[in-house]
Amino acid sequence: MNTLLDAFSALSDPTRFTIVEQLMDQGELPAGDLARGKGMSGAAISRHLKVLRQAGLVNQRVNGTQRIYSIRPEGLRAIAEWTISKRQFWEASLDRLGDILQEDPTWPT
Amino acid sequence: MNTLLDAFSALSDPTRFTIVEQLMDQGELPAGDLARGKGMSGAAISRHLKVLRQAGLVNQRVNGTQRIYSIRPEGLRAIAEWTISKRQFWEASLDRLGDILQEDPTWPT
DNA sequence: CCGTTGATTAACATGAATGTTAAACAATGA
């Protein structure tokens, strides 16, 4: 559960959230690319990446002088499983479960 | 998406997270009961509840002098929908999707 | 009307978070 709170905390920062989304969209990226992408010092990004790593949300791979980051699926599962375990609460706001299928056609039926 | 970050932020605090879980377990509860349950001043709990309300995660109902709080399903849906939309990433860490069914037999197949 | 109860807001202290620049460090290539 501590893992879960760390994940929530890590994702609650806009910079870190967009890093995660960028890694999801573009696959693995070196720290430098992420820093350039957001108008922010490399030092700041480096520490954000450390927070994400400690929360278990990203992996770091070494390639020469580069540190290449990618999504760590196990980290996201903490959130996914909590969400699933509480499904009855957010489903309660749907008149019909079918509504969500409209939003996400890949949702398992 | 701002709603989503507010929800993550709200849930990243241990006191607020347990308030949410307590409301899920026990249904609606007055602020005073929540304060007594955690050894903390009513003032602190009141502000935590305000954060949860502003994040859209709980509802407030007035009953005489009491403020009775309950889960707000719409708020949880922001997290649920983000999680679902990123499903491919956390499913990637499963050898077989069936694994999760073992953890949660009610998961839709 | 007054005192009590339940709850929130105000004022304050303190520790955590986040950005910057400068320093440190490792890998690479001339």
Add this chain to the structure above:
DNA sequence: TCATTGTTTAACATTCATGTTAATCAACGG
């Protein structure tokens, strides 16, 4: 070997978060 590049860590300033107690406010019951 030495300069360059990529990244992280250190030191610092500033803002944000969170707890406490005291003050405020509304509802109730005598």
